[in-house]
Amino acid sequence: MHVADRPSIGIFGAGKVGTALARLLVASGYEVVMAGSPRQTALDLLVSVVAPGAKVASPDALVAGSDVIIVAVPFGKGGTVPWDDFDGRIVVDAMNYWPPVDGHIAEIDADERSTSEINAARNPNARVVKSLNHLGYHEMEDDSMDAGSPLRRALAVVGDDAEARTVLARIIDDLGFDAVDGGPLANGRALEPGHPAFGRELGAGELTALVAPAADLVA
Template sequence: MTDERPVIGIFGAGKVGTALARLLLAAGYEVVLSGSPRQTALDLLVSVVAPGARVADPARLVEDADLIIVAVPFGKSRTVPWETFDGKVVVDATNYWPPIDGTIPAVDEDPRTTSEIHAAINPRARIVKSLNHLGYHEMEDDAMPAGSPLRRALAVVGDDADARDLVARLIDDLGFDAVDGGRLVNGRALEPGHPAFGRELSASELAALMADERVPVG
């Protein structure tokens, strides 16, 4: 990222999406939000819960955004236009959560991480898994200035090293230390029921955990 802040597009205007929007706006980013077609008066909602963010339809969001965050329930993730994300850095902040999404046998039986499943929809998108192992209520409460000894860490995994670097800088601006977790397959550690999910860890603690959980190459 250059000194000029990129435009961040967020799919999902629920609790996660709007919490991220507020943090990004406070950090000086321009934010574009797109919500469910069933959400009524979305402009009014966003003006109240994330003042300064702009509402756009999916096509305009993809056109305007330099980096996209997908923050919708996993069960609704196929409503996101992944096929239009060619060349875009896309942060997959979703989680498969049966109490919310219901049981999805195809996902239960799939050996891939959920972000690998999403990446396969459009291999030309630069998918990075992050932000999913942090609760929406913790995003604003736990954000701290750079250099704080109590700063919480978030992992960044993806098959594109440059995309991971871009997202790591974004994580830092949000108020968290970023830990490079390597390839997208290593994202299993960040999912519900796995070691990093929901845990308050420092950068050194999270780096050690991710090293232990790293999937061997080959």
Template structure:
């Protein structure tokens, strides 16, 4: 993958524009797509994520090397799996029944939500991260590499190359990362997990995930 791969963010609600902002400011070319005409999100991006390009979803996905899912979970079923074949797909979504209601496709006591995403996108390389930090913190918590107290994020996936790529992107954005060996291990990052919403340094983050 290129040193500055093209990235796509699908979703322009709370998380998408903030994610586009931090990725763009880290030096990545970023496209953002919502559910319809990109002109509908052009103004909000010009204020919240200057430099990010509004695109039709199919075009954003086609030109991206990694695609960040910042969708409401109930919109996930609308994605075209074929378009994501061969892509790194970063799942930032959460299944949270108290807020979103029960969603049958994700109401699985055995598999984590990103494992379900991977099963639905068999040609993609799914990585789970950014679901355990609030969108309002994602911008403010960034710190340069080596800064005391730098916040850590977990990065989980079954494809080691994809995990390493996304970990490097997050490091450049402003976070230390702990890589987890599988999407199954990424259940520790979900709501109710020890590190969900926790502002921890890498050592503390590692201890909590391992305990």
């Protein structure tokens, strides 16, 4: 059942990551709206089967009705998302740059910024945070645990907007993970493929040490 004071969530991307997140969010009481690729046919039917309770909307309607927007499209398709419309919105970059999938993108390979800093530059007025990218979609539901479990897995949240990090941390806690404040968006490099925190099952203390010397956002 939806809890009125929880932010509404919009997800760009109805693939395995997006639908896994949608199932967890709906089960946790969030209103979820999804937008997929224009090439995905019968998207309403797909979402009703793989993420029951989530709704499908146009990109414009998704942006207008969402407090938090999760971008979960393939990295190479990141430019197809309407970043110009994200002014003032909390935007979660859940994408990963995978050369085996995306191919080597020369501009990305040569850029010293984290990929989330690169994405954030698409709209400086968006409140971009990096998270939900450093665990596999198949682990999202399997590894979710109740608060207080000594084996609870941690997820990091990085971003230059402290309030946005706190909002996402509460969502992560509801999803069944401990949220760790990883500090500024530049620290997202540690969450990317090939870097220390990516794909590892870590507790809050271990993850904090790898990303940034910061305290947990959610007790």
